[in-house]
Amino acid sequence: MKKKTIAFLLSMIMLVGTLIGCSNESGSEGEGSGSEDEVVKLRMMAYNPESTRTTYLQMLDEKLPNIEIEFEFVALDNFNNVLNAQLQAGEGPDIIEVGGEAKLLAKANYLLDLSDKDFTSKYVDAGLKPYSVDGGIYATPLQSxxxxxxxxxxxxxxxxxxxxxxxxxxxxxxxxxxxxxxxxxxxxxxxxxxxxxxxxxxxxxxxxxxxxxxxxxxxxxxxxxxxxxxxxxxxxxxxxxxxxxxxxxxxxxxxxxxxxxxxxxxxxxxxxxxxxxxxxxxxxxxxxxxxxxxxxxxxxxxxxxxxGPGSALAINANSDYIDEAIQVLELTATEEAQLALVEDNAGSSFLEGVEVDLGEIYTDSEEAFKAGNVYAPxxxxxxxxxxxxxxxxxxxxxxxxxxxxxxxxxxxxxxxxxxxxxxxx
Structure with a gap:
């Protein structure tokens, strides 16, 4: 009943509201993973267009030759409708770009709990808080x-x-x-x-x-x-x-x-x-x-x-390729990946120790950044x-x-x- 109730809420997100391709059968972690020589296709559904991720996606392609990312852009005004329909059907992308709906998705048990993964400890708490529910961590942040x-x-x-x-x-x-x-x-x-x-x-x-x-x-x-x-x-x-x-x-x-x-x-x-x-x-x-x-x-x-914390990457708990999806999130938790993300979509990083020069356009906003005056409740x-x-x-x-x-x-x-x-x- 709880899952149906939250599924109803998720469907309401786009009816009252601030992100189709092939499907995956339900499977446990590691199940369905390919051999070392086999290229596994992971579907990544996102509400930010591919142009904002070009450098990052190229880096994934170079660093993870055993994984092919099928990037699927769905405009924000229809994203939750499309995603929710697939998840309720037991399907959906392997990797999901999430934002304000992350807590509801986590409560509905659609997202993999990442709290036992070492790479989550590389992020500052402010970047993880929006994607944390009842002690679990269900997504890791991209750039702010x-x-x-x-x-x-x-x-x-x-x-x-x-x-x-x-x-x-x-x-x-x-x-x-x-x-x-x-x-x-x-x-x-x-x-x-x-x-x-x-x-x-x-x-x-x-x-x-x-x-x-x-x-x-x-x-x-x-x-x-x-x-x-x-x-x-x-x-x-x-x-x-x-x-x-x-x-x-x-x-x-x-x-x-x-x-x-x-x-x-x-x-x-x-x-x-x-x-x-x-x-x-x-x-x-x-x-x-x-x-x-x-x-x-x-x-x-x-x-x-x-x-503040922008969107994040979560893993579909029903993905057949959880091991490979985890590899993507592990690589994303590196300085090289964070700088690749910022290359096409300016922002700061929540990965500890990574500093980003935003450039001259944002000089008038420097004092606000220094004061930490960036917030979206x-x-x-x-x-x-x-x-x-x-x-x-x-x-x-x-x-x-x-x-x-x-x-x-x-x-x-x-x-x-x-x-x-x-x-x-």
Whole structure:
């Protein structure tokens, strides 16, 4: 019954919500492994495209000649539907890229417990925590992810504006840009994600920066705390960007790709996203000069980025090739593999002793990185993170459309959390 209940929750992730090929029969560890000369095919299902893993996959091919990785990309908006259908059928990929749904998958016994594997000890606790349940470790982290606000340095310079240090300054420079005939910020609000992430950037500054709130997320998991009470002041502060018509309802018709194109081609001065977008931006406009600044708070400070432990690799507990899948995760827990991951998708590593130079684009965010001001509660702590933030993000779309209030959007997220928590219990 427990497995069916959690399977139901997993199917709900994409119905309310922040990742087909050949199948495998159920088998014990080591069962079905090939001989030393036989090449074993492992299917890796991921919601980050192959272009973000090119160098890493090439390294796996060179270092593990006995293993062939069949990389299967499934877009995030359909990933959990596809994955859950396969897992419920006793099938699924051998290696799974997991994010906010990892705890639910682990509770449903779909993921192999890796806690007895030596390579897990090479990662710092912060990287393993999102993928740990009841003392078990069910995935190991890839590079961190983060988002801030990209800006066009040339447009800023030509219009005499500087990187904002407070939210009010961001509003002020946006108004100045608009007065000069420049679109201040573009946003692909056709997706529920960007407003959700940007608003939580204000929450990071105004709420999570206060140590008195350090236990809030655990209380939220238990239903003892509500977003509509704790987060409301910060999200109201963020919503000034809607009140001042910097984010506008026509952006609800813009896709991620359309917003990226507007920024890359100089039609907008700012755009919220992460390092994975940089290659496409530079491909569209090789001469563009860009930087990224963290989301500022109401008072001057280092600011905060949205992010933290990004996605991770887990092993399907029913894979026929568990030994080979473990070899992949063992190799991933090396400095060479970590640097290969960062090569195509900038981020920091959770492997102890590995340092990464992110480059000049992120100079304006250095103080935030040094302060450790990178956080996304739905991936770090929340049990049902993805469906909660999707519910919240979709409600923010209604806020932008003028049909819902910020408080109602937070109440929707609280209701989703309560419903999923009660179902789990």
């Amino acid at each position: 992810w983060f988002e801030g606000i990209f800006y066009n340095k040339t447009i800023f310079e030509e219009n005499g504006v500087e990187v904002p240090k407070t939210w009010d300054e961001l509003i002020a420079i946006s108004k100045k840009l608009a007065e000069n005939g420049v679109k201040p910020q573009t946003m692909g609000a056709q997706s529920w994600e960007p407003m959700m992430k940007q608003s939580i950037g204000l929450v990071n500054n105004e709420f999570y920066a206060d140590e008195a709130n350090s236990d809030f997320d655990n209380k939220f998991n238990e239903g003892e705390a509500k977003l509509a009470e704790a987060w409301l002041p910060a999200v109201k502060e963020w919503s000034k960007i809607i009140d001042e018509e910097i984010l506008t309802d026509d952006m609800l018709g813009l896709s991620y790709d359309q917003a990226l194109d507007q920024f890359a081609t100089g039609k907008a001065a700012m755009w919220e996203s992460g390092p994975w977008a940089v290659p496409t931006i530079l491909e569209k406009n090789p001469d563009i000069e860009i930087g990224m600044f963290p989301i500022p708070g109401t008072e001057e400070g280092p600011g905060w980025l949205i992010g 739905w991936t770090a702590v929340w049990t049902s993170g993805n469906p909660i933030v999707q519910s919240y993000g979709k409600s923010l779309q209604e806020v932008l459309a003028g049909t819902k209030t910020v408080k109602e959007a937070l109440q929707d997220a609280d209701e989703t959390n309560d419903n999923l928590r009660q179902t789990l219990n």
